[in-house]
Amino acid sequence: MTFQARISTRFEPGSPHRLGAHFDGGGTNFAVFSENAQQVYLCLYSADGHQEEHRLPLPERTGGIWHGYLPGLQPGALYGYRVAGPYDPDQGHRFNINKLLLDPYTREMSGDFTDHGATFGYQVDAPQTDLSFDARDSAGYVPKSIVPDPAIYAPDAEPLARGWDNTVIYEAHVKGATIRNPAVPDALRGTFDGLGSPQMLDHLSALGITTIELLPVQAIKSESALIRRGLVNYWGYNTIGFFAPEPRYLGPAGVLGFRAMVERFHTAGIEVILDVVYNHSAEGDHLGPTLSFRGLDNAAYYRLLDGQPRYYVNDTGCGNTLDVRHPIVTRLILDSLRHWVQVMGVDGFRFDLATTLCREDHGFDRRGGFLDALRQDPVLSAVKLIAEPWDIGPGGYQLGSFPAEFAEWNDRFRDTVRRFWHGDRQSAQDLGSALLGSADIFDTQGRRVWSSINFAAAHDGFTLADTTRYAQRHNHANGEDNHDGHHANFSENFGVEGPTDDPGITAARLRRQRNLLATTLLSQGTPMLLAGDEGGHSKRGNNNSYCQDNEVNWIDWSALDSDLIAFTAALTRFRRDHPVLRQNNFLHGAIRTSDDKPDVEWRGFDGAALNWRDPGLACLCLHLRGNAETPRGTAETDEVLLAFNRTGDPQELILPPASRGWAREIDTSVMQQRRLALPGVSIVVPPHAIAAFCLSDGAAE
Structure with missing residues (x-):
């Protein structure tokens, strides 16, 4: 059955007030932003996503928002947008009506991204590269948006709302934490359902974890360069759908599995924090594909170089930078954050490359528009907020510069504790500061000790075990000739690079791991553990494993050291039992x-x-x-x-x-x-x- 048989194709004006697609019981309202477009078309697809059945111009424009209402259109319908406008990269415009675009507000997607040449707005083999124009239809190579069922996305979730005083964070990857866990049912491994399984909850509860921080779970597209090398963006720091859960983590319950996972965590007394990537999108630089924002309104959604709008500001190192100075981009991010809190029930966010989100024309500004909007939002100001306080742009390192509502990843703590146990001179002096919450950095303007997120290892860099097994990084599998990843790891191999059966070396390595764990969990501030570190997980010396969707990243639970897990639990228990270790001031x-x-x-x-x-x-x-x-x-x-x-x-x-x-x-x-x-x-x-x-x-x- 086609949409023709079920709906009227006569658009009514609709409303511009709610961006996205919203079913009201009688039909669906569509609203999308593009201030430089000449016309925006809604394209409706067959149930299998293969056939475009209707292409309808949105009938109304209010400011930069195009909108219309289709009577009779039900949840589950597949759609996308096409936008007519100038294709003039030298002026910052990259409209191409031949490219089907994902709705920035889509809650669900049907189909997968591919790396086909038709997804690019230009002819990839043309001498003029992105100045050329590609007229092929991309619809067969990109996912379609799905009109959401309002019953599934009711904004009635309640965050757990734990305080910071006894927070112990566990940074985990949905797939990596579950795919090799024999205690998790086979059908649930690698999914949200599996992460929220009783087996995982029992482990985290026994370990003393109060908060799980998930690497990006919003919809992801791998970079073309990775795909050409036969790799994928495993970590997920290349998002494109800010409202949609990543399809590869959906289990038997689909999207509902995410919310059920959060509810099960809450029942166990554990918060859920999402690592979110709003600093850039998966569309890359000027040679990247046209998937959503670029084709909707490149000049509005992205920061372009002054005087050379063909090119993107690249403070992120990922090819482009979203322009949070634009009110619609700020609105998009805030709407997305509220969706994850009010609909999905999450308890907070860790902002990747947060410095980028605070850049105004004059540079980083802790009183900039985005932070002002976030801090005054009645929903978002009440959840946990964590900044990764750097990017690669000018003046990008801003540790300690965020407002009092934020905690911050403290990479100086990581380097300090590693240097101290490595035996570096002058490191005890820095350790003295780290043990007291890095007051020299954070004790300003009424900030609390919990502002310092203390960690000895995180997803980016060596695992805790690898800091005791490898003196050098071993990233050859990434396909970049081992040039990628951190240079300064402050690690030690105790005489043998990599695994060894020598009992003396093994004992020394385990003692170093215990010292690093204890220093982290006995310090003032908020401790964070990397998933698997409690049991000695190794990534084989790869300190930049972002593209390894395999045993390098997947925790082998059968190989974890149960005694080390028990030792870690003893530390969290000691911290919990002694409030003096977790002061607010x-x-x-x-x-x-x-x-x-x-x-x-x-x-x-x-x-x-x-x-x-x-x-x-x-x-x-x-x-x-x-x-x-x-x-x-x-x-x-x-x-x-x-x-x-x-x-x-x-x-x-x-x-x-x-x-x-x-x-x-x-x-x-x-x-x-x-x-x-x-x-x-x-x-x-x-x-x-x-x-x-x-x-x-x-x-x-």
Whole structure:
């Protein structure tokens, strides 16, 4: 049955107020933005997506929004847009009516992207490259938008709304975290349904995770250069459908599986944060395909070079940069974010290359239009917001510059803890700052300690295990002659590059991993773990595995170290049980009103003041009391002493006086953790180890 038999093809004016396609029970309203178009056409397709059955000009234009209402058109109908206008790249215009365009507001897609030459607006083999014009129809090589069913997309979801004070983030890839997990049912592996399965939830709950942060799950298209090398964009930082879940992660429940996954996470007390990519799109540079924004209105959606609008501003390093200075682009992003919160139920967002979203004509501006709009939005201002505080443009590194509503990925923390345990000189001084939430960076304008997202490893770079197995990156499989990826990894192979059966090397590597985990989870701020690091997952030395959809990235759960997982859980439990490790306010040694003692105190192992001028400083103690404003007379029950011994020798630690004595709860020199009440005034801290102590009640295990 064709649409001809079911609908009237007589467009009514409709409304410009809601962008996208919206069914109201009697028909569907369409609204799309293009301020430079001459005409926008709605194209309706057969159920299999192969035949264009109607091409209808949108009848009305209000400002830059083209709109119309089709009586009788039901949810499930397949459609796309074609736009007539000038094809003049030298003036920034790339309209081509022969290219079928994805609705920027589409909630679902039918079909897949291909890399066929017809998807390009120009003749790919022409001498004039993108100045030429390609008249082939691209419809057979691109997905179609689907008119959504309003019953599926009801805006009635409720975020979990946990505070920041006990947040432990777990950064994961939907497929990589589940595809090789034998506990997850076969039919659900690699999908949202599988990630939300009881087996995954049990693991995360036992691990002490409060928040899962998902690598991009919005609709993705792999870059042409990757496809030519037989690779794909596995990580997903190349999105094109900001409202649509990536089809390759859909399981038996389809789109509903995403919302069901979020609800199951919430039932387990775990938040869901999405890594979102609004700084660029999958259309690439001037030689990229025409899939949506480029064909709708290239000059409006993208930032073009001043005086050379044929080319794109490339602050992202991905070929193009979305122009958030344009109110419609800002509206698109905010509408997308609200969709994921109100319809899908997510609890927050990590903004990839967030500096790009804050660029005005004069450069980065923490009071720019996008941030202002986001911070005053009644929905979005109430969820967790995390910035990746850099891009590759001028002045792009902006760590510590975001408003107080944001937390920020702290890559300096990563490098500092790696350098310290690597044995680098002067690194203890930087570690002192990192352990207290990098106050020198973040303690401004009322920001909280949770602003610093602390991690020793993330998706980008070596895994935790690989920082102990490889001295050099091994990215040959990426097809770029091993030139891609980080140069400075601050890693160590302990004498053998890669896997080894040597028990001494294996033991040293595991101790380093425990030290990195403990430093991350015992520091002030918000800790983040990379999925698999809790059990020693390795990517075989690939520190830029964005294009590896295979065993390099997929966690082999059968190979994970269960003892290391238990050690990680012991750390999260210790952090949870001791609020002094997760203060809201920065600690600066202020005198507490309750006992006239400082809220935090540095000391040497001998009890004396630290010599911070010593470039080789390798032993230090941090005595945390916390809460400088506790009223006098209030019982103090939580103090923690952290002792770091980077040397190769055991070191005697003189314990500070305490009313109830001390108990050692964490000792990274061993895998199994047991509480030890200490009857004396000193204890030996093993070499290359961290020991964590709390006030003792006299009990010991």
